[in-house]
Amino acid sequence: MANVSKKQKSLAEKLGDNTKLYAVGEALQTLRDLKTTKFDETVEVALNLGVDPRHADQMVRGMVSLPAGTGKDVRVAVFAKGDKAAEALAAGADKVGAEDLMEDMQAGNLNYDRVIATPDMMGVVGRLGKLLGPKGLMPNPKLGTVTPNVTQAVKDAKGGQIEFRVEKQGIIHAGIGKMSFSDADLRSNFSAFVDAIVKAKPTGAKGKYLRKISLSSSMGPGLKIDTTEITGA
Structure with a gap:
């Protein structure tokens, strides 16, 4: 007992x-x-x-x-390039990148609460499935975390979603x-x-x-x- x-x-x-x-x-x-x-x-x-x-x-x-x-500081990483990367940073994303962000995560830097990706980046993100999947961080179109509208996705994540x-x-x-x-x-x-x-x-x-x-x-x-x-x- x-x-x-x-x-x-x-x-x-x-x-x-x-x-x-x-x-x-x-x-x-x-x-x-x-x-x-x-x-x-x-x-x-x-x-x-x-x-x-x-x-x-x-x-x-x-x-x-x-x-x-939520009363919590939500850390958001976004896989995006070009204008979409700039939009994500302007919306308040903590980390934005492409292959460089993938390599950073592969090195063990996974201190994020939400990972978002534009559709064209899923080829890169897919290589992180074994890392992001078990943590519940794998971007998913059904959940709105694979989207071209990164501005709204970041704001939603930061705003209590x-x-x-x-x-x-x-x-x-x-x-x-x-x-x-x-x-x-x-x-x-x-x-x-x-x-x-x-x-x-x-x-x-x-x-x-x-x-x-x-x-x-x-x-x-x-x-x-x-x-x-x-x-x-």
Whole structure:
């Protein structure tokens, strides 16, 4: 049996009934009340879905723009040449290049949150599949990261757009802001994220789609959300 720290015991005592279902606003207030750290924790949402992602018709994946942003400095690399490279730099990309950027990544410099490419650069980017794929960074036209409109793609990435993808266990999780955000901003981000998951319901999903939702902070407990207040639950 794993040892339980004094902090964990204290949180459990303050929390009380761990089977309670919370409204979103109540959960956010509870996380604030339980906060003991000095740093600005991330607020995280986790959804347990009624899907089996081993089947292609039950895969849930997409992009969503959080209205209030993520509170995170997103590092963006763009594969582009000429005018498109200039556009990407003007839009705020952290690194722009072509073969030189590929070689830099092959050397181990992969400290990016999003990689974007123009269609004509996919021959170069394809050689990085084994590096970018496992990190979830491989540009994908379905996600808008392979596009001639690099200006919009960079602005979306910097402005609060996040990717979601269901894991093997049927779970999707993501950070939706910081504890320093207002309740209104966190609620709008939560709603946007959950709405995107509901709209992405695959054709092969059977029975109850949103099975469980929980909210937590980086160092706080997971609080179960009452899914009856969520459209499409």
